[in-house]
Amino acid sequence: MKRVIATKLAGIALTSVFSVSAANAALINVTVSGPGKAAAEAAEAQFMSYLKESTTETFEGFTAATGAGDQTGSINTSVGSFTQLIAGGNGNDACNDDGFSCTAGLAVLNSATSPFGGRFPMPEGADNRNWLDSMDSQEMMFSIAGMYKAVGFYMTDPNDVGGLMDIVLEDNTTATYDMNNIFTGAESNGAAYYLGFISDVSIKSLVFRSNDDNDGFGIDNVTVGKVPEPGTLALMGLGLVGVGLMRRRAR
Incomplete structure (x- = not known):
């Protein structure tokens, strides 16, 4: 059973997509x-x-890379690990500028x-200078540390994702999102x-799958948290704008 709610909330454009499996019910709020910095910051505050509890990784505690020698296949953070599954650049080490490499991680x-x-x-903000960069990865996975x-x-630069995002739940089912639908085009x-993303079961990981191996995106202020029970059921009445599509499939 699939349910989509579409309404307006305080001028903030939001997506709310629910997919419920009768055999293994799970509810995801998206x-x-x-678009724009002000709208993004307002949405973070709303989220x-x-x-009721949360941990946020700002990446400010990391030494920023200055070249390919500082890149790595996996980066461990306070909220989980980020791993390059498939490099970008179509095998071209020098696809990026200023000494960085697509294949170095x-x-x-x-x-x-x-x-x-x-x-x-x-x-x-003056105290926020760092972020995690995909370095044009075709596939990058965020494995969440703990049960959240x-x-x-x-x-x-999200248009560069241009592909799919998988959200793997604790029961190993996967919610797959078309990023073009989420961002409504270019x-x-x-x-x-x-x-x-809020689910009524723990989220294990997110996988970003780009359809462009020579372009990337940045991620910052990653938060993992717990919601009041039954948190996701309460969110059904918040009034969000539905624009995306989600499907669940067994892994």
Whole structure:
């Protein structure tokens, strides 16, 4: 059974998509801000208000990479690990600028030294300079540390994802989202969004699957959290805008 709710909430464009399997019921609430920094920051505040406990990784505690020698296949953080599953660049080590490489793995970048104009730290602030960059990965996985039903993050330059996002739940079923539907088509270079996901079962991992091996995206302020019980049922009355599609499949 699939249920989509479409309404308006305080001028913030949000996505709410629910898919319920009769054999293994799970409810996922998806929040996607409108484009732009102000809308993204407002959506983060809204998402955080749902949580009773949370941990946020800002990436400010990492030394930013300055070249391929600082990139790595996996980056461990306070909220989980980020791993490059499939490199981008179509095998071209030098596909990125200023000494970075598509095949050398992921990197934490800094606004003062990044070679990319479209990706940047979020939210805006003098004390926020770093973010996690996909480095044009065709597939990147975020494995969540612990049992959490909520995860949210900023995404910059999201049109470059242009493919699919898998959300793997604790029962090993997967919710798959078409990113073009979530972002409603092409986005300008440097666009910023906030995405939040809340499930009634724990979320194990997210996998970002790009359809472009020579372009990437940035992620910042990644939050994992717990919601009041029954948290996801309460969210059904919040009034969100439904624009995406989700399907569940067994793994």
